[in-house]
Amino acid sequence: MYQLGKLNSEKKGHYHIILQSIFRHFSHVCIVLIFISVSLSCAQSKEKNEIDQRPNIVLIVADDLGFGDIGCYGGEIETPNIDALASNGIRFSSFHTAPMCAPTRAMLLSGNDNHIAGMGGQGLVTEVFGYEGKLTDRIVTIPQLLRDAGYHTYMAGKWHLGIEPNDNPHRKGFEHSFVLLEGAGNHYTNQSALNNGISSYTEDGEPTRWKDGNYSTNYYTDKLIEYIGRYKADDQPFFAFAAYTSPHWPLQVDEKYWKKYSGLYNDGYEKLRERRLNSLKKAGIIPQNAILPQLHEQIKPWDSLSEVEKMKEARKMELYAGMVDNLDDNIGRLITYLKEIGEFENTLFVFISDNGAAHRDFINAENYSSLREYYNDDYENMGKENSYISYGPQWAEAGSAPFRYFKDYATEGGINTTMIISGAKVTRKNNIHTGFLSLLDLAPTFYDISGATYPEKYQDKEIYPLRGRSLLPYISGKTDVIHAPDYVFALEHYGNAMLRKGNWKITNFKRPFELENFALYNLSNDIGEQIDLKNTQKEKYEELLMEWAKFSEEVKIQIPAPSSK
Ligand SMILES: O=[N+]([O-])c1ccc(OS(=O)(=O)O)cc1
Numbered sequence: 001m002y003q004l005g006k007l008n009s010e011k012k013g014h015y016h017i018i019l020q021s022i023f024r025h026f027s028h029v030c031i032v033l034i035f036i037s038v039s040l041s042c043a044q045s046k047e048k049n050e051i052d053q054r055p056n057i058v059l060i061v062a063d064d065l066g067f068g069d070i071g072c073y074g075g076e077i078e079t080p081n082i083d084a085l086a087s088n089g090i091r092f093s094s095f096h097t098a099p100m101c102a103p104t105r106a107m108l109l110s111g112n113d114n115h116i117a118g119m120g121g122q123g124l125v126t127e128v129f130g131y132e133g134k135l136t137d138r139i140v141t142i143p144q145l146l147r148d149a150g151y152h153t154y155m156a157g158k159w160h161l162g163i164e165p166n167d168n169p170h171r172k173g174f175e176h177s178f179v180l181l182e183g184a185g186n187h188y189t190n191q192s193a194l195n196n197g198i199s200s201y202t203e204d205g206e207p208t209r210w211k212d213g214n215y216s217t218n219y220y221t222d223k224l225i226e227y228i229g230r231y232k233a234d235d236q237p238f239f240a241f242a243a244y245t246s247p248h249w250p251l252q253v254d255e256k257y258w259k260k261y262s263g264l265y266n267d268g269y270e271k272l273r274e275r276r277l278n279s280l281k282k283a284g285i286i287p288q289n290a291i292l293p294q295l296h297e298q299i300k301p302w303d304s305l306s307e308v309e310k311m312k313e314a315r316k317m318e319l320y321a322g323m324v325d326n327l328d329d330n331i332g333r334l335i336t337y338l339k340e341i342g343e344f345e346n347t348l349f350v351f352i353s354d355n356g357a358a359h360r361d362f363i364n365a366e367n368y369s370s371l372r373e374y375y376n377d378d379y380e381n382m383g384k385e386n387s388y389i390s391y392g393p394q395w396a397e398a399g400s401a402p403f404r405y406f407k408d409y410a411t412e413g414g415i416n417t418t419m420i421i422s423g424a425k426v427t428r429k430n431n432i433h434t435g436f437l438s439l440l441d442l443a444p445t446f447y448d449i450s451g452a453t454y455p456e457k458y459q460d461k462e463i464y465p466l467r468g469r470s471l472l473p474y475i476s477g478k479t480d481v482i483h484a485p486d487y488v489f490a491l492e493h494y495g496n497a498m499l500r501k502g503n504w505k506i507t508n509f510k511r512p513f514e515l516e517n518f519a520l521y522n523l524s525n526d527i528g529e530q531i532d533l534k535n536t537q538k539e540k541y542e543e544l545l546m547e548w549a550k551f552s553e554e555v556k557i558q559i560p561a562p563s564s565k
């Protein structure tokens with residue numbers, strides 16, 4: 001018994017030791033497990049905090065807005081909401097886009113040249129490199145990379161980067177989108193002058209119709225607010241692209257927006273242009289010694305117009321001002337909403353125009369026969385949903401003062417546009433930056449801010465590297481310079497060509513395109529591109545032409561552009 005008892009007690013002791021040791025080990029294991037899980041959850045919540053802190057990005061693009069239109073650029077049009085963004089941030093006086101809508105949007109969303117992106121010629125669809133008429137897989141878009149980096153991505157407004165389902169914003173990185181696929185459409189209805197009479201809209205890639213009676217800018221704002229609202233409770237930041245179609249023709253807006261501008265333009269476009277020159281100077285946007293360039297040859301002197309013509313002309317500008325006023329109101333609605341949901345402080349805002357003021361006036365009911373059956377452009381009807389008005393080169397040239405010409409041209413009037421950056425990450429307040437920058441700098445800025453890395457390949461395809469530079473060091477006050485003094489920037493669209501190296505610029509818009517038609521300007525004292533220095537600064541001219549040849553080969557420019565399939 002004893003033996004047995006001893007054995008039993010020995011056994012028991014043995015078991016006890018084993019159990020103790022298991023327990024000790026177990027408790028060690030537990031401690032280690034607890035430690036791992038605590039550190040993991042700390043790491044996770046740290047990561048979560050980091051994600052939480054990344055700012056939302058709101059990119060607002062106005063369509064064909066003139067350089068000096070808005071209040072904070074000296075303009076008489078009332079834009080208190082955009083002005084408030086400006087006073088809380090930076091206005092740029094030398095921000096550059098492409099001279100037309102679609103190449104600008106391609107450059108903006110890709111951070112690359114329009115040919116590399118696939119938009120060498122707005123309106124062309126070909127199989128030729130650079131002229132595919134859509135965003136190709138040589139590039140990746142801002143929403144694609146931001147979405148991969150954990151952002152929600154929303155868009156409302158004009159797309160204009162391809163009409164096929166595969167080209168849709170839904171396939172190009174936007175989680176939610178409500179878009180007009182073409183370059184322009186009636187602001188109140190489905191009617192279009194461009195696409196067999198009907199505008200094409202899609203929501204999240206599915207065809208949809210415009211609900212007649214809704215107004216473009218109001219509805220696009222509603223849509224963005226709806227998309228942001230859907231996910232406001234989760235932790236992800238968002239990228240919202242407000243691609244407004246205002247103040248693009250047809251000039252249409254509710255009376256309450258334009259009535260307050262009644263009579264303001266009765267002294268004509270040349271006078272407005274002079275006022276704009278002075279108001280831009282007063283706002284500190286352009287140099288005090290800037291002068292107005294020669295008027296475009298298409299423009300009839302105001303004094304040569306009849307009284308009836310003058311009335312109609314002045315009304316065009318009143319309508320245009322009303323559209324900009326309404327645009328500002330809607331930006332205010334978006335801001336108010338972001339304040340209500342507590343997201344305003346953590347949002348970076350960028351406001352730009354897609355190109356200079358628009359001169360095209362061939363699309364109106366008078367001279368565009370397919371529109372006559374729908375539209376009535378009589379004085380009393382101007383601005384209503386069944387009128388089709390554009391304000392023409394005369395007002396566009398006032399809108400692009402003090403630059404030469406307007407949209408379509410690669411002169412500064414076509415490509416030097418309004419740009420404001422404000423909000424999260426922007427430490428400079430009420431600041432004006434006069435140095436050169438371009439829309440190619442926006443994609444790298446957004447990647448920098450969101451922590452997204454730009455890859456060498458996207459979805460197994462090699463992509464072209466970014467061409468611009470992040471603005472983050474500048475906007476956060478870490479540097480005063482954006483681009484080096486010898487920075488080269490060039491662009492081409494239908495033979496409208498420019499290349500800039502520092503303040504030297506070569507510009508070409510003559511037809512047919514010939515290399516020797518490039519003129520040379522020194523923008524440090526000639527922002528109106530009036531004094532051609534190519535015969536007196538031969539070395540500089542040759543240097544810039546060499547840069548042009550390099551650029552042209554690199555992005556595979558074809559002049560004339562290949563024809564559509
Ligand atoms: O010629 N069009 O058909 C045409 C021209 C310009 C345009 O506006 S833009 O903003 O898309 O350049 C739209 C259509």
